[in-house]
Amino acid sequence: MPRQIRFNAFMMNCAVHLAPGQWTAPQDQSVGYLDTAYWVELAKLLEEGLFDGLFLGDVIGIYDVFDGNARAAVRTAAQVPMNDPTVLVPLMAHATKHLGFGVTVSVAYEAPYLLARRFNTLDHLSGGRVAWNIVTSYLQSGARSLGDTALRAHDERYDRADEFLDVCYKLWEGSWEEDAVVRDRVNGVYADPDRVHAVTHRGRYFETDGVFQCEPSPQRTPLLFQAGGSERGTRFAAQHAECIFLGAPTRNGLRKAAQSVRTALAEAGRAPDSARLFAMLTVIVDETAQQAQARYAEYRERASYEGALALLSGWTGIDLSRYQPDDTLAYVDTDAGQSALASFSKLDPDKVWTVRDAVDFVSIGGRGAVVVGDASQVADELQAIVEETGIDGFNLTWVESPRTFRDIVRYLVPELQRRGAYKTHYEEGTLREKLLGGDRYLSAPHIGASYRRRSH
Ligand SMILES: Cc1cc2nc3c(=O)[nH]c(=O)nc-3n(C[C@H](O)[C@H](O)[C@H](O)COP(=O)(O)O)c2cc1C
Secondary structure (H helix, E strand, C coil): CCCCCEEEEEEECECCCCCCCHHHCCCCCHHHHHCHHHHHHHHHHHHHCCCCEEEEECCCCCCCCHHHCCHHHHHHCCCCCECCCCCHHHHHHHCCCCCEEEEEEEHHHCCHHHHHHHHHHHHHHCCCCEEEEEECCCCHHHHHHCCCCCCCCHHHHHHHHHHHHHHHHHHHHHCECCCCEEEECCCCEEECHHHECEEEEECCCCEEEEECCCCCCCCCCCEEEECCCCHHHHHHHHHHCCEEEECCCCHHHHHHHHHHHHHHHHHCCCCCCCCEEEEEEEEEEECCHHHHHHHHHHHHHHCCHHHHHHHHHHHHCCCHHHCCCCCECCCCCCCCCHHHHHHCCCCCCCCCCEHHHHHHHHCCCCCCEEEEEEHHHHHHHHHHHHHHHCCCEEEECCCCCCHHHHHHHHHHHHHHHHCCCCCCCCCCCCHHHHHHCCCCCCCCCCHHHHHCCCCC
């Protein structure tokens, strides 16, 4: 039996996510991100292709590291303008039955109580199909826009995120007992006050004292995703994440990244396979290999080097205007995302990246690899990647919208199904049950499960 491959679509609520320049093609519809119909149609398409989820990235702030200003990002629409991802969920949930929704929200600027309430609402409205991608932010521009002078130091952001999660677990898991909601119409009792408890937290960063105002949602805690691959980020993931999103440009790098996550899970007392691993990947597939290659050549022509410079500078915290295109990218610790630079420097010692190589690489599909071919060639490559690295699937980026996903649904999904490597129907249940099997709630030894009150 071949390994099963899972797909999520990786998008953002903006016109240019990870393929700057492509929005200029006359047939491209990514500027439709401002319309509800765009998202509803996309969600239906992904469900037709049995995708597990639509995974929405997000950033707070704009990419102003390159050349010390935001001109390149604004001109090329490199993740600016960008809208809030959370509000897209209910309209897409209404139009689908099984598709999950992974939503990125940074803990940097949120109060745990408010974030817990928002995810509780989304989990209810989607019938238990929501996941939270926990990020800690990497753009200084965001910090300044929110009234801070600078981001906290890289590792401290994760310390604070640990405590943020503690508070959320207390609220989601510990305030309302399982049978607190009785909805007894005869006696006029909606919930039993004896089974609803105040939550207290007094920590280094957060304080809360009181009853959580939301009744338990289908998953209580949303399915937890995480994507930070630095050493500290991996430790955070091993503690909290149920799905981990890896971004590595080479297969060797991806294998190492997957291994280090599995080891970290074991060190955190969890089974190494207790989290699902997804790699960022771009697929360009067409009816024939020649057509796919021709389209890839077209995309390369259209790719915006300037937009990619703005993105890569923002991710790494390094102003690439100070480098020559042939300079080698070397690893330095920065206070932006550390794993982005590591993936182009120390992650895979077999490959040396110049600035030009790395910028060209990220200009189509960001930090993940690009696979081009007919359905059979692409399926071969995807199967080889999962066999070699032990990952569970892919978060697929888009180059042209909605074409990238339409082609995957039309050509690749049926080919993988023929090979027995892709599901032919959805499982029932919440997103957590669909992805992990087992319970709809967090279960031991996940730390969040320990906060749940037993009914008395
Ligand atoms: C594949 C991938 C996707 C990511 N998507 C987002 C995102 O949408 N928003 C965000 O703020 N950070 C995103 N990140 C960044 C990480 O969550 C993390 O904040 C950043 O990489 C810094 O942490 P690190 O130094 O531990 O990698 C992503 C990272 C990876 C590898």
